[in-house]
Amino acid sequence: MNVADKKRLLREMLFARRFEERCYEAYVERKIGGFLHLYPGQEACCHGVLEAARPGQDYVITGYRDHVHAIKCGADPKEVMAELYAKETGSSKGRGGSMHIFAADHHFMGGYALVGGPFPLAAGMAKAIKMKGGEEIAICFLGDAANNQGTFHESLNMAKLWDLPVLYVCENNLYGIGTRIDRSTAVIDQYKRVSGYNIPSAQEDGQDIEKVFKAAKKAVDHVRSGKGPYFLELMTYRYRGHSMSDSNAYRSKKEERMWSERDPIILLRDRLIKAGEITKDDYKAMDTEILDTIENDVIAFAESSPEPRVEELEKYVLAENDPWVYGGGR
Amino acid sequence: MAEIMYWEAIRRAHDEEMERDPLVICMGEDIGVAGGTYKATKGLYEKYGAERVIDTPISENGYTGVGIGASFLGVRPIIEIMSVNFAWLAMDQLFNSAAKVRYMSGGQVTAPLVVRSAGGTAHQLGAQHSARMEKVFMGIAGLRVVTPSNPRQAYGLLKSAVRCNDPVYINEHELMYNMKGEVPDGEYFHPLEGSEVTREGSDVTLFGYNISVHWCLQAAETLAKEHGINAEVVDLYALAPLDRAGIAATVRKTHRAVIVEEAEPAVGVGAEVMAIINEACFFELDAAPVRVSAANVPVPYNHKLEKAAIPNAADVVAAVRRMFGK
């Protein structure tokens, strides 16, 4: 990772942070409805891993905390925001919402709201890649609590059994909604849980993007070289409540402070300042430019876009005019 | 036109589609090396290999999800769930992923896969191997449900389902795999929507699907011979979507309807067909429509009790006679 990469990643992570904070505001203003799960605190996980992979080519799938992953894969932030605003111009045409961002053109194959749902879907995409002889890999990002679902175990077993090119990334933020990991999970270190399936794994600091990148590089290389699945656990923390309706009362202020002192953006920023690669003013200017873009570009687009038409309520339920429905002819 | 068995028809459809398109695969428990519980994939492992004829672990939700994920990228999986009773475990992936992904992605991601399983009540298999679950599948938007009543349909429905861009659930029957019937020698694609008039009649319509079509046909013979009632039999091979136009057309002709279902009555095919009749042609009716359904019990092991729980042709005859006051 060279200096230019680091500067770009600093910008990307700051953009992700500001994007999510702006979502929070829009939700409070009632511009965004439904459930909203935000990503601040965890930025180095998504950016570090995908930096080591080939975003836009590799197939990425995740849960409901999905805006940032989609954008890193190449989704247009304007379309992601328009989706949150439930507009026809949204990435899922206003039919999906925050938990169901898709950008198939960029191989971001979606956000899914059933905890653990994407585990087998990722293995299936990997199966397809393997059958077609492609160079891509499948990457599945999920949380720590998802690992208590049956799909986790079923999918790991099949992924290894068939040596599928899939990388499972566990963003361990220590909580599943309000339940701390030691109260839900018999084995605290998640990377240890996959040894029963003969899958290599590692645990890494998820706040330091350089460390994430290095660990992910190893993981991605392993998977891409045809050696089968890999499991990477990243230790991280979400700053906000689980979703907008979460008061966050189950965590101590001390714990929150401890983690905010290891903020992934500040860590990288200070490192770059110390190395003389950027100045504090550079950073401020970058921040201002990002805030401007989000306001004048992203929000303006979402605000001014039309809603879906009620006449098209039933569009996208089934394929349109599929000849095989009528016996091949017609 | 050759006479072949239901299982052979399914096997032939698999074989032809796999030969045509290298992206067609099949997956399920014991389908490969062992050749399939119902022989529906017999010989395919030897012909196409382990990469395309996949013996899965006993992880219904997991491997259904794997099939769905593969279908996102253009693979066309045909998944066999050994018995429909085990499909409960795959409901999450089937309903939450396959049926919804097209919609919630605004048409970007689709799940063109086929899931087939053996449904129905066989002989004394007990409560956990005798479920009839078509009613569960047909209530889910985004999923097509078809159910073959003979080898021709079993072949043609699978052929169309593999090529269709929607997820299709095919409900087969434990007792029908050895049934013989004529199947066209050339390729044949059965429509995934609509219904078939299996026997023309004028006095009453007997609606059946899958195995109950045969009870209806048997009943129709008895009604004609012994009671002077000329029954029409309509085969609802497509359960989702149901053939509204076809249902209305036959009721307009016969003015009476009996729906025969192997499942318990609540929230089922009978209820749905009645609702359609109500909505589409209520004033055409000469009598209140009637359901012939299973008893509302977990299916018992005892042979006598099991027989009492599941309807048969005599029950259909009795229901029609009651309707005519005979």
Ligand SMILES: Cc1ncc(C[n+]2csc(CCOP(=O)(O)OP(=O)(O)O)c2C)c(N)n1
């Ligand atoms: C099958 C299922 N069960 C429960 C829920 C409710 N739920 C949503 S998120 C969540 C916690 C998941 O935590 P984790 O996997 O650690 O991810 P995080 O939110 O921390 O990123 C729960 C219980 C759900 N959406 N799906």
Ligand SMILES: [Mg+2]
């Ligand atoms: Mg968590």
